[in-house]
Structures are given as structure tokens and as C-alpha cells.
Amino acid sequence: MREVAVIGVGMNKWGELWEKSHRRIWTEAALAAVDDAGVDRVDAMYVGCMSGGLFVGQEHLGALLADELGMGPIPGTRVESACASGGLAFRQAYLAVAAGAHDIVLATGVEKMTDVDGGAATYALSTAADQEYECYQGITFPGLYAMMARVHMERYGTTRRQLADVAVKNHAHGMFNDLAQFRMKVTAEQVMGSAAVADPLRLLDCSPITDGAAAVVLCPLEMARKLSKQPAVRVAASAHATDRIALHERDDMADLASTRHAAALAYKQAGIGPKDLSFCEVHDCFTIAEILVIEALGLVPRGKGGAAAGSGLTALGGTIPVNPSGGLKSKGHPVGATGIAQIREAVLQLRGEAGKRQVPKARWGLTQNMGGTGASTVVHIFERALGRKR
Amino acid sequence: MIGPVRYWREIPQRYRYEAARCSGCGKVFFPPRLVCNACRGREFKPVILPQAGTLETFTIIRVAPTGFEDQAPYAVGVVRLADSVKVTAQIVDCDLETLATGQKLRLEFRKVQQDGASGVLCYGYKFVPA
Amino acid sequence: MEVGIRGYGAYIPRHRIRVEEIARVWGADAPTYKRGLGLREKSVPTPDQDVITMSVEAARHAIRRAGIDPVKIGAIYIGSESHPYAVKPSGTVVAEAIGATPEIHCADFEFACKAGSEGMFVALSLVKAGQMEFAMGIGADTSQGAPGDALEYSASAGSAAYIFASTQLVAVCEETYAFMTDTPDFWRREYQFYPRHGGRFTGEPAYFKHTLSCARGLMKKAKVKPKDLRWAVFHQPNGKFPAKAAEELGFTAEQYGQGLLSPTLGNTYSGASPLGLTAVLDVAKPGDRILMVSYGSGAGSDGFIWRVTDRIAKVQKLAPQTRAQLEDRPIYVDYGTYAKFRGKIRKLTE
Numbered sequence: 001m002r003e004v005a006v007i008g009v010g011m012n013k014w015g016e017l018w019e020k021s022h023r024r025i026w027t028e029a030a031l032a033a034v035d036d037a038g039v040d041r042v043d044a045m046y047v048g049c050m051s052g053g054l055f056v057g058q059e060h061l062g063a064l065l066a067d068e069l070g071m072g073p074i075p076g077t078r079v080e081s082a083c084a085s086g087g088l089a090f091r092q093a094y095l096a097v098a099a100g101a102h103d104i105v106l107a108t109g110v111e112k113m114t115d116v117d118g119g120a121a122t123y124a125l126s127t128a129a130d131q132e133y134e135c136y137q138g139i140t141f142p143g144l145y146a147m148m149a150r151v152h153m154e155r156y157g158t159t160r161r162q163l164a165d166v167a168v169k170n171h172a173h174g175m176f177n178d179l180a181q182f183r184m185k186v187t188a189e190q191v192m193g194s195a196a197v198a199d200p201l202r203l204l205d206c207s208p209i210t211d212g213a214a215a216v217v218l219c220p221l222e223m224a225r226k227l228s229k230q231p232a233v234r235v236a237a238s239a240h241a242t243d244r245i246a247l248h249e250r251d252d253m254a255d256l257a258s259t260r261h262a263a264a265l266a267y268k269q270a271g272i273g274p275k276d277l278s279f280c281e282v283h284d285c286f287t288i289a290e291i292l293v294i295e296a297l298g299l300v301p302r303g304k305g306g307a308a309a310g311s312g313l314t315a316l317g318g319t320i321p322v323n324p325s326g327g328l329k330s331k332g333h334p335v336g337a338t339g340i341a342q343i344r345e346a347v348l349q350l351r352g353e354a355g356k357r358q359v360p361k362a363r364w365g366l367t368q369n370m371g372g373t374g375a376s377t378v379v380h381i382f383e384r385a386l387g388r389k390r
Numbered sequence: 391m392i393g394p395v396r397y398w399r400e401i402p403q404r405y406r407y408e409a410a411r412c413s414g415c416g417k418v419f420f421p422p423r424l425v426c427n428a429c430r431g432r433e434f435k436p437v438i439l440p441q442a443g444t445l446e447t448f449t450i451i452r453v454a455p456t457g458f459e460d461q462a463p464y465a466v467g468v469v470r471l472a473d474s475v476k477v478t479a480q481i482v483d484c485d486l487e488t489l490a491t492g493q494k495l496r497l498e499f500r501k502v503q504q505d506g507a508s509g510v511l512c513y514g515y516k517f518v519p520a
Numbered sequence: 521m522e523v524g525i526r527g528y529g530a531y532i533p534r535h536r537i538r539v540e541e542i543a544r545v546w547g548a549d550a551p552t553y554k555r556g557l558g559l560r561e562k563s564v565p566t567p568d569q570d571v572i573t574m575s576v577e578a579a580r581h582a583i584r585r586a587g588i589d590p591v592k593i594g595a596i597y598i599g600s601e602s603h604p605y606a607v608k609p610s611g612t613v614v615a616e617a618i619g620a621t622p623e624i625h626c627a628d629f630e631f632a633c634k635a636g637s638e639g640m641f642v643a644l645s646l647v648k649a650g651q652m653e654f655a656m657g658i659g660a661d662t663s664q665g666a667p668g669d670a671l672e673y674s675a676s677a678g679s680a681a682y683i684f685a686s687t688q689l690v691a692v693c694e695e696t697y698a699f700m701t702d703t704p705d706f707w708r709r710e711y712q713f714y715p716r717h718g719g720r721f722t723g724e725p726a727y728f729k730h731t732l733s734c735a736r737g738l739m740k741k742a743k744v745k746p747k748d749l750r751w752a753v754f755h756q757p758n759g760k761f762p763a764k765a766a767e768e769l770g771f772t773a774e775q776y777g778q779g780l781l782s783p784t785l786g787n788t789y790s791g792a793s794p795l796g797l798t799a800v801l802d803v804a805k806p807g808d809r810i811l812m813v814s815y816g817s818g819a820g821s822d823g824f825i826w827r828v829t830d831r832i833a834k835v836q837k838l839a840p841q842t843r844a845q846l847e848d849r850p851i852y853v854d855y856g857t858y859a860k861f862r863g864k865i866r867k868l869t870e
Contacts, residue, residue, distance in 0.1 A: 119456035126455065132400050133421065136392065136514065137479050137502060138451065138458045139466045146449035147468060154447075154491060199450040244427070248468045248476040253447060405576075405617040460860070460867065461567065482568065483534050483851065499576040499617055500568040501604075511604055513572065513613060519849070 001098040003221035005232035006382070008037025009344040014181045014212035014332035022056045022112035026213045027068045029337075030108055033215035034069075037228045042217065043102040045069065045076045048089030048109035049336035052078075054124035056112050065108075082128035083285060085109060086339025087369025087378030090216065094238045094380075097218050104227065109341070110213035111334035121209050125335070128372035130246040142206055142286065143198040144247050144373045149288035150200065151254040158291065158306030160200055164191035165310035166287035167204050167329050173316055174326025176357035181210050181332030191287075205287040210332030214340035216347065231385030233347045236364070237269035238380050245375040258377040259296035259368060266366070267298075270381040274298040277320060277381075278362040279349055281342035283370040284327040290314075293368055294322060297379075316357060324349065324357045339369035339378060346382045391457065391505040397512050404514040407441065407497065409475065410434035418475045441497040442520060443471040450486055457503050465489055469517055480516045494520040523648045524692040524826065526685035527586025527835065530798040530842040531577040532678045532785065535564040536850045537858045539673055545855040546668040553673055558759020562676035562786025564853060567861055571600045571660040572610045574679035574791075576617045578658060581839035582681040583618060585690070586654070590618045593683065594652025595625035597643055599635025599790045601708070601715075602662045603628050614658070632706060633755055634816025635659065636680065636790035641822055644684040644693055657682050661789035666714035667864055674758050676786025680794035690835055691801065691810070691826040697738035699730050700820030707818065713863075717817075723761075726819050731755065731765045734821035735813045742825050746770040749825070750808040753779035753796035755815035757787045771811075778803060779812075785846055790816075797826075799842040804828045 010032025017025055026047070034042065045066050052058040062076030079089040086109030093107035113121050126135045129144060152158045168188050174180040186204055194203040217228075224232035241261035247253055267273055274297055282297070284290035291305035299320050300308055308314045314322035325331050325345040328338055346365035348354045363384045370377045402408040403421045410422030414431030420439055425432055448467030451458070458464070465481040467489075480502075481495060495517040502514040538561045543550035554560060565574070575598055583590050596611045603610045611626035625646075629635040636659015643655035660679030665671030684693075705726035708715035718726075731754060739745060746752070752771040754762035759782050766776040779796035781788075788795055793814040800810055808828040815821045840848075859865045 122455055132396070134478050135455070136400075136512075137466060138455065138461065138464065139478060140451060140453065140455050142453070143449045143451050143466055147447040147466075150447045150449065150491070196450075196452045198452060201449075246478065248478045253468065401616060405613075406619055480568075482566065499573050499580075501570055501573055502568070511570075511572075513617075516568065 002100060004094050004097045004218055004235040005221040005224040006216050006235065006343065006347050007219055007224050007228040007230050007232050008033045008039070008217035009347050010036055011179050011214040011341055011344055012212060013179045014210050014334060016114050017211040018114065020211065022052065022058060022110065023064060023068050025112060025211055026065050026108065026110040029110070029213035030069050030106060030215045033106065033217050037217035037230060039104055039217060039227055042071055042074060042104045042106045044074055044096055045106040046079055046089040046093045046108065047076065048079045048085030048087070048339055049111060050080060050082055050085050051124050051127065054127070056115050081376045081378070082371030083283065083335050084339060084369045084371035084376045084378050085336040086214070087342070087367065087380065088240065088339065090340060090343055090380065091238050091240055091378055093218050094235055097220055103219055103223060105218045106215055107218060107340060108213065108215040109337035109339055111336040112211050113209045113334060114211050134246050140198060142201050145286040145288050146198040146201045147247060148253055148292065148373065152288065152291065153200070155254060156303035156306065160192060161188055162306035162310055163205055163287040163291070164188040166284060166290045167191045169309040169315050170284060170323050170327035170329040173324050173357055174330025176355065177326045177331060180326045180330050181208060182330050201286060201288070207285045207328035207333040210334040212332055212334035212337050214337045214344050216340060216343055231351050233350045233385045234383045236381040236383045237266035239265035239269065240376070240378045241265065242376050243374055245372060247373045254292065256292050256296040256370070256374040256377070258374050259293055259370060259379070262377040262379040263297045263368070266379040266381050272364055272381070277364050277366050279321045279324055279359045280366045280368065281325060281345050282322055282327070282368045284323060284329050285333060287329070290322065290327065293370070297366065297368060316359065321359050324354065324359055342367040342369060343380060350382055350384045391509060392503070392512060394510045397510060405499070407439035407515070409437050409439050411437045420475050420477065439475060440472040443469040443495055445481070445491050445493045445495055446470050446476065447491060448481060448489060467517065469495055482516050483518045496520045521648070521686050522689065522692045523644055523684060523686045524689040525682055526588070526654070526687070526689055527582040527584070527683040528690070528798050528801055529578040529581025529585060529681045529839050530679070530795055530845060531574045531581065532842070532845040533563050533565045533569050533574070534849060534851050535566055536561050536852050537564050537855070538852065541855050542673055556760070557673060558763065558783055559674055559786065560783050562674060563678060564858055564861060565662045565677035569677065570604045570662055571598065571602055571679065572604055572613045574677065575610060575614045575658045575660045575681060578660065578679040578681035579614055579618050579656065582656070582683050584839045585835040586683040587688070588654055588683065590620045593620040593624055593654045593656050595643055595646050595655040596620060596658070597627065597629055597639035597656070598658040598660060599629035599631065599637070599639040600661050601630060601632055601635065601789055631820065632816035632818050633789045633792055634814040634820055634822055636794045637814035637822040640682050640794065641696060643682070647684045647686055653685060655684050657684065659790040659794035661791050663789040664714055664862060671717065674782065674787040676788050678785060678788035678791040678795050680791050680798050682794070688831055689829050690832045691828050694809070694825040694827050695738060695742035697734055697741050697823040698820065699734040699737055703819035705817045705819055722817070726817060727757065727761055727815050728765060730819050730821040731813055731815050732768060734823045735769050735811065738811065738813065738823035738825060744825065746775070748809065749811050750775065751779060751800045751804065751810040752776045753793050753800055753810065753812040755793045755813065756780055756782035756796060759783040781842070781846065795842060801832065802836055802841040802843065804832055806830045806832060
């Protein structure tokens with residue numbers, strides 16, 4: 001297998017993009033990545049999208065979007081793994097390049113969530129859970145994560161305040177991300193006082209409904225310098241693991257086993273451990289998710305995730321910044337695009353181009369993108385660019 | 391909405407709690423499936439789930455999905471039945487203020503959802519205080 | 521061949537509303553209503569409870585007491601005036617839920633408040649005719665009274681299920697009788713949400729004429745007098761009518777008290793006298809004879825005389841008892857919640 005690098009990244013400003021259609025949102029981000037890389041062709045394209053069908057009635061995205069890019073008849077492949085669609089699309093692109101099937105590959109993600117009303121959007125998202133044995137009963141996604149939160153709180157003493165601290169931290173980071181959906185500070189009191197959604201989770205514990213897309217360009221590492229002026233960021237590891245889809249089927253409802261497995265595989269591939277990481281971009285679809293993820297990644301011991309945000313451990317400037325981009329909470333969560341945006345952030349950080357949210361001396365970055373309540377996780381590890389500015 | 395066919399197909403589970411026990415390792419599956427995810431076995435024996443259990447975790451849904459809006463707030467929990475099978479279901483006829491993990495519950499037959507004013511009525515199981 | 525009840529079961533929802541609360545909203549004088557109707561409170565079904573759900577639970581209790589394999593039940597007849605579907609029988613869902621399918625006869629019954637007792641009669645008769653070993657008759661309702669109407673104080677919810685057989689009976693059926701005429705005392709037209717009634721016309725020419733005629737015809741046919749019977753159960757639209765009927769027939773409060781649930785249960789319509797009978801069976805002793813006379817508007821009454829057997833003591837505790845359910849952890853609601861539960865107020869939907 002060949003070594004693979006990322007040579008271009010692109011994203012649009014995320015939010016409620018009323019004027020822009022699904023395909024227009026995607027094409028803007030795709031072109032931004034292609035232009036950032038400075039390449040004049042791509043050989044294949046992957047697009048992560050959870051549900052073009054339920055949100056805008058559009059499937060067959062691989063073909064549609066390859067054409068929108070003006071680069072037909074290249075192979076276009078739509079990848080789906082609920083909220084991990086973007087990360088999985090990147091993995092498919094990585095595998096194609098590593099295997100030698102293609103050289104320049106575009107890995108993208110997109111979701112257009114605001115053309116349907118809230119109820120329809122919630123329904124589309126709920127297809128990530130077990131339809132017949134979870135959703136049939138009247139559970140919602142916030143409800144599922146709320147149940148995970150209760151287990152963690154009762155077992156380890158994690159507090160309601162500690163959940164809020166994750167939102168506070170990520171919003172503070174998002175202030176430095178000009179493409180984030182929500183660029184505003186929030187206080188713990190505001191989080192805890194926001195509308196109740198599913199006890200103990202409140203509105204500001206939950207990532208938003210967002211329109212947006214992101215894209216990255218991959219190529220073989222050995223071709224990177226020839227193809228692009230951008231400092232190449234090496235893909236040091238790519239891993240994917242699954243778990244039982246229904247929360248009640250998990251061996252431990254407060255353990256993200258698929259993240260643990262994928263992370264272990266990734267650390268092994270990269271030849272590093274959690275202590276070597278400079279930063280992480282993780283899947284904070286709900287505040288409790290970040291707490292569970294950092295435990296599963298081994299950044300903190302099991303049960304100790306609650307204190308990390310409030311203590312500054314995982315804040316910018318802390319020992320292991322988590323979600324310097326603002327995370328899903330502040331940046332937004334257009335489902336299929338999230339995994340790619342995480343990777344874009346990792347690349348910017350490792351290039352030294354993250355501006356006010358730059359993690360100093362960033363060398364190793366990890367991205368973790370998760371589907372549903374953890375039935376699938378995709379983890380990537382990236383290593384500092386060659387010839388990067390400091 | 392779920393429609394009559396998907397509803398009807400799960401009736402043995404929704405009405406009668408029909409599950410399957412792996413003949414190889416004894417793990418119980420609800421609903422039944424073709425392959426045991428513990429030992430990869432493919433032989434199963436039918437079993438009926440026990441109808442009493444203990445509440446392992448729960449939430450109070452305050453923003454409900456389409457079709458359940460009029461029920462909010464309502465409790466949904468994961469209950470461990472004997473045989474170590476856990477199921478997700480609503481908890482009703484209970485005081486939402488005092489609901490707590492560890493509470494003893496039992497299954498009762500209830501209407502779970504309905505497809506508007508003219509669609510099919512969908513029945514199934516919920517938990518009530520034991 | 522002796523035929524009768526082999527198993528019986530009851531189900532009462534746990535939510536309640538007091539007469540005072542209904543009276544408060546409509547500006548009525550609660551003490552007058554309570555005295556006049558002999559009612560204090562009634563059961564309220566939650567939106568996820570209906571004739572089907574209550575009948576499943578009552579049927580499960582009956583199966584426990586009957587000690588049979590439900591797949592052997594040859595017929596199921598649920599009588600109600602609030603079947604959840606206008607077309608698609610409640611009986612199919614209940615039969616499927618209790619594991620009685622597929623070799624089973626079924627259709628739903630309607631005859632106002634006596635649909636349940638008619639279902640019982642037909643099920644019993646199929647066993648008597650030798651058509652099948654076991655048959656099930658259920659009376660259940662979640663009926664409605666129009667807002668502010670007198671019936672709103674009493675219309676409640678509950679279900680009683682019976683399994684009839686010719687073996688291991690808990691009560692033998694000694695005699696049956698029916699008395700029916702076309703009397704339009706209470707009715708509901710198709711597509712109407714609430715029933716209508718003839719006010720005082722529902723008394724003498726309706727409830728009393730049929731109940732008393734049926735009881736007298738039954739006792740004459742069986743050659744018994746009230747003093748020969750231990751218990752009497754009547755249809756109970758409120759707490760007053762059944763007491764008056766019983767006393768007019770010569771029964772004492774001690775005889776009709778146990779089976780009179782309506783003061784705290786309300787009127788469970790097709791479930792009323794069937795539930796009253798379950799409350800009596802819960803405490804009956806071997807040899808006790810029970811008179812049961814239902815009443816359904818429209819109008820008619822079904823009468824039964826049951827004789828309790830030795831087996832009764834073995835089954836009474838095998839499932840939740842009726843008065844125990846009536847008293848177990850009631851949950852009181854206010855009128856607004858009650859109106860929402862009963863669909864009397866609804867959100868505007870597309």
C-alpha cells in the first residue's frame with residue numbers, strides 16, 4: 001500500500017443556507033479544495049452524505065456531483081455511515097489511493113438539512129438508530145445520548161455542569177473559526193438553562209441542524225510535492241470499526257466500543273499512542289459524546305472524561321486540545337460533511353494555517369467521526385506536513 | 391410513518407416477546423436473527439422474554455418525534471430483563487419526578503404509535519411500575 | 521354437560537378523575553352529583569390505552585386462572601362500544617397477543633353496554649354446543665361522555681375477560697336468559713364522537729324495564745328466589761340504578777355490594793357487569809350462586825346464574841384481583857389532562 005497525503009482542503013461557511021441548493025453547496029466546497037490543492041484534475045470522487053433522499057429527495061449523488069464538478073466521467077461514489085459518512089468517504093478515498101487504484105482523489109461530504117421541517121429532519125437523523133426496536137418506541141437521538149449521559153453520571157459522578165463545560169469550550173473555540181455556524185460564546189449557565197430536550201440534555205448540549213459541505217484532495221505522498229505547492233499532510237492511519245446499532249445491545253452503554261477499537265487500530269498503524277497527539281477533532285454531536293469519546297480514545301482514564309473540558313485539559317492551550325475548530329457544537333453538523341471538515345481542520349493545524357486557533361507545534365492530529373450512538377466510528381491520524389510553516 | 395407491513399412483521403416480538411437463544415453459547419437475541427454475534431452460531435431455540443426487569447437508564451423526552459408530540463413529556467428507558475437481555479421502551483403510569491434507575495418494572499401491552507387519524511394503530515410493549 | 525367459567529381476568533387503568541374536578545369545570549354542584557349518581561370518581565384511560573390493550577391484559581389474567589394453552593381457544597368475542605377500529609376487529613389483535621391464533625373464530629360485538637355479556641353468552645354457548653373446548657368472551661370499553669353532560673361523570677374504562685369450558689370450572693353456568701326490545705334510550709350515530717341519550721327516558725322504560733324483566737325471567741326459569749342466591753351483579757351506569765334495581769328485586773346490600781364497582785370505577789359500559797362479576801369471583805366461596813344481569817341501551821339485558829365450584833380458591837390469587845386494581849396506586853388527573861387524554865381537545869393538525 002502506498003503512503004497517502006492530503007494536499008488540498010475546502011469548506012464553505014456553514015449555517016442555514018437558504019439560497020443554496022444541495023448540489024451548489026457541495027460544488028463550492030469541492031472547488032475550494034481542488035483550487036487549494038492547485039491540481040487541474042481528479043481521478044475519482046467520494047461523497048459522504050447521510051441522506052440526500054430524505055432531506056432533498058436526491059440520491060445517485062456520485063454521478064450527480066461528479067458532473068457538477070465538471071470532471072465526468074470519473075467514478076463518483078456516495079458513502080453512507082450515518083453521521084460518520086464523511087469520515088468513511090475519506091477512508092474509501094484513502095484506500096483507493098493507497099491501493100494504487102487512483103492517484104488524485106477528492107473526498108467530500110455534504111448535507112442539506114433545512115429544506116425539510118424540524119420533524120422531518122429529526123426523522124431522517126433517527127434512521128441512524130434501530131428503527132424497529134429503538135425509534136418505534138418513541139426515542140430520539142438526544143434521548144439516546146441522554147440515556148448514555150445518565151449512565152456516565154450515575155456511575156462516575158459526572159455532573160450536569162461538566163456536560164455544559166464541553167459546550168462552553170467548543171463555542172469559545174468556534175469564535176476563531178470564520179466558517180463556523182455559531183460564532184458566539186456561551187456560558188455554562190446558559191447551557192444548563194436552555195430548553196429541556198431529553199433529560200438531562202438541554203438545547204445547548206446538542207449540535208445544530210446545518211447546511212454545509214467540505215472537501216479534501218488526496219494523492220500518493222510521493223507525488224505530493226510534484227502535484228501541489230501546499231505542504232502535504234501524511235495520512236498516518238485510517239481505521240473503521242462497528243458496534244451493535246441499538247444502545248440497549250451494547251455491553252456497556254457508557255463505552256464507545258467502536259471508537260475504542262478503531263482508535264486502537266489507528267494508534268497501531270501510526271505507531272503512536274494517545275499521549276503523542278497534539279490535538280483531536282472528535283464527534284461532539286452532544287456534549288456527553290465528547291466526554292465518552294475522549295475516554296474511548298484513551299486521552300483520559302475511563303470515567304474521568306467529565307472533568308476534561310472545565311479543567312482546561314482539552315481546551316486550546318491545554319494539554320490535549322479537543323475540537324479546536326469549535327466541534328460539531330459550534331461549527332455545525334451537516335451530517336455527511338462533518339467527518340471531512342474534521343479532517344480539513346487537522347490538515348490546517350498541521351500546516352500551521354489555523355490562525356487564532358492554532359495548536360502550537362502541532363505534529364500528530366487525530367480525527368474521530370462517529371455514526372448514530374456509536375455503531376460506527378472512523379478514526380484517522382495525520383502527521384505534520386513536510387516543509388510546514390511553524 | 392411505519393406503515394402496516396413493517397408493523398405486522400414484528401408482531402411476534404411486539405405482542406408476544408418472542409426471542410431466540412443461541413444453541414451454541416446461550417446468548418438471547420431480541421429480535422431473533424440468523425447469526426449469533428457472540429459465537430457465530432446459526433442454530434437457535436425460540437424463547438419468550440421474561441416480562442419483569444430493572445431500569446438501567448432512562449431519559450424524559452421533552453421534545454418528541456413526529457407522532458409522539460402529544461405524549462411529551464414521557465419517559466423512555468433501557469430495562470434489563472432476566473437472561474441479560476435489555477430492551478428500550480417507554481415507562482408509563484409512573485411519576486416522572488421520582489423515576490430512578492434500579493426501579494422494578496414489568497411489561498404491559500399498550501398502543502405505541504398510530505399513523506394519524508386514518509392509518510394503522512401500532513401496538514407493542516411499554517413498562518409500568520411492578 | 522356442565523359448562524361455565526374456567527378462567528376470568530380484569531384490567532382497570534390506574535388513572536382517575538374525581539367528580540369534584542369535572543363539576544368544578546362545568547360549574548356543577550359536586551355534592552349533588554355525587555349523591556344523585558352515587559359516584560365519587562372514575563377510571564381514565566391514557567392515550568395509549570384502549571379496548572384492545574385493556575383486553576389483552578384482562579385476557580392474560582384469565583389465561584393464568586384458566587391454566588390452559590391459549591392456542592386451544594376456539595373463539596374470541598370482544599363486546600364494546602369503543603372498539604379502536606370501525607372496521608378491523610379488536611379480537612384479532614387480542615387473539616394474536618395472547619397466542620390464540622390461527623385456529624380461532626372471531627368477530628367484534630356491539631350492543632351498547634351489553635356487548636360484553638352477549639360475547640360471553642355466545643362463547644359459552646359454543647362450548648355447550650360441543651363446537652370447541654374453550655371460548656373467550658370479553659367486555660371492555662373506553663367510552664365517552666360529551667363535555668358537561670351527565671354521562672361525563674361516569675363514562676370510564678376497564679376490561680373483563682372470561683374463558684368458558686366444560687372442564688375444571690370455577691363457576692358453572694346454571695341458567696341464562698335474555699330480554700330485548702327496540703328502545704332508543706341511548707345511541708351514537710356513525711361518525712359522531714359522542715353518544716346522545718333520552719335523559720329520563722333512560723331510566724324506567726330502559727334500564728329498569730329490561731334489567732328487572734331479565735332478572736325476573738331468569739329467576740323464574742331457574743326456579744330461584746333472591747334468598748337462594750349469594751351474590752347479585754347488575755349493570756352499573758352509576759351507583760344508584762343497580763342498587764335500586766337490586767332492592768326492587770329483593771336483594772340486600774350485602775348481596776350486591778361486592779359486585780358494585782361504579783362508585784369508584786365509573787361506568788365501564790360493556791365492561792361493567794362483567795367486571796362486577798370478576799370482583800365477586802375474587803371473594804366467592806364454593807357453592808355460592810351468583811346472579812348477573814347486564815344492560816345495554818337500545819335495549820336489552822343478558823342474565824346468567826353461576827354456581828361457584830371448589831376450584832375457585834385455587835385461582836383467585838393467580839392474577840391481579842379487581843378491587844385491588846381499583847385501589848392500587850391511583851393517579852389523579854385534572855380536567856385539562858383528562859380532556860387531552862380523551863381527545864376532547866385536540867391540536868390543529870394539517
